[in-house]
Amino acid sequence: MMRFSTLIRHPADWMTGTSTKDCAVITSRIRLARNLRGHPFPGWAKKGERAKALEILQPAVESLGVMKDAFSRELKDLSSVQKQVLVERHLISREHAARGDGSGAVIERRQSFSIMLNEEDHLRMQAIRSGLQLSDAYKALTELDTELEEKVDYAFDPNLGYLTTCPTNLGTGLRASAMLHLPALVLSDQIGPVLQAVNKIGLAVRGLYGEGTESLGNLYQISNQSTLGESETTIIDRLERVIQQVANHEQNAREKLLEDDPDMVADKIGRAYGVLRHAYLIDSKEALNHLSLLRLGGNMGFFPADTVNMCDSLLMDIQQAHLQLHAGKKLSPEQRDVIRAEIMRSRLQSLNSPDSHNIKNDQTDRFPENGNPEEA
Template structure:
């Protein structure tokens, strides 16, 4: 059943093996020409990850969810240099921290009816939280839809720098917390749409004239297999 869903969405057949690399040295991404670069406000890349030694969030127990948080936070607390930052527990964060995280568009919230129906918001907000580095160019969501959402972002169009930060951080986390991976499915995620690399890359881009023709805008997105999403 799952194979049929995955083949329909991704074109990945039941006999296919998933191949991907998180090695930033293999990323061939030359700078954009100046006339294109000026249109890009920011670049963001995230990956969804779950831990190999635990069930997915739909089946994880309360104690296991706490163990996941403890394990991941211990890895995050070892970050140095540009990755060094602070973890904010949803249970214990101050009102001031909450307001700032909302202002930064970093905070994830409960109350999603689809996540609730799948059992992903049990014991909310226990053992959930957000880490961000001091520069606010790197985030980790803990125990939301997936056990980890690892996010790298910055102003401008430097895709290589954004991916390198993500790659380095994910590798450091995995030194303590092995990610669930399968040779057929790739990285295991809660939703089949995130199977494979579990990666989504996006740019916040200025296209004021194109936005005046939404039908054309959507047809171009469909042609290149990209999605038009919100600004946050």
């Protein structure tokens, strides 16, 4: 099995696969909730019952084809920093990180699949892909789910579907979501109406780390809220349409900002570059907000296109637990701010100043083939 240090040494596949064409949608995630038949839900189970469920689940998950050479551990064997690193990489939930005895995680070596054992449900399985690839992520996770169902006995009712701890997951057990980067909608004060429209059609909008978290760096998660009474494909198709519409609105807002006020756009991106390139102290919130503008600059052509991938990697590497892992010790907030700035300066050392020359006259090339929100 893979060591923790090996797992986090390289960025996940989905952290480096975003293209400028899919500039608004960073990642797509599909999660399935499943439980064992005849075993109490983890929240109701006694310590011995949780351990028994884990004894069944962990070897079954490790034996899956995609989990060859995977990372597999009981959470009690991980330090608090290691667990928080997995949260920051969206591989386990904050709630799961708070658990210990009787809980575990199995993570595919490229971090495209992760399975939480004895979280709120016995199994919380997820597939993550870069860009808007909900259907591909669902297809891949369904294959894993089908293979696992041949090894363990799921709790399933012919009328209700898959049985889950929370009624909102009952039925398909499906939660589909996408992480979107929406800086132009924020800069143009259109973000409120767009997100209100998303909420009105029954979808949830959350922050960087899901339910109960704020939006940082102009990043938003959009997901389905109900799972009962609709097929998986119906849920995913509707969500993909809405996410594409939001992405189109963001694209339109970027074009309009460049058309109406290119100097303001260049100024904001240039200031963000200047701060990140030269700061010696920077807190997480400020860093994420400046990184958001740097990423926007990579999408708009102010920087080389691979700047986007660098920003996506930095989004993870400057988080609190990643910094402590990097330093090999517990850090005070002030020490984290120093190391965060140091990492930024180092990574941006070879990135030249933003080039705004002819940006305004080159919008068509910079925003290809995404269409009109009205046509979506």
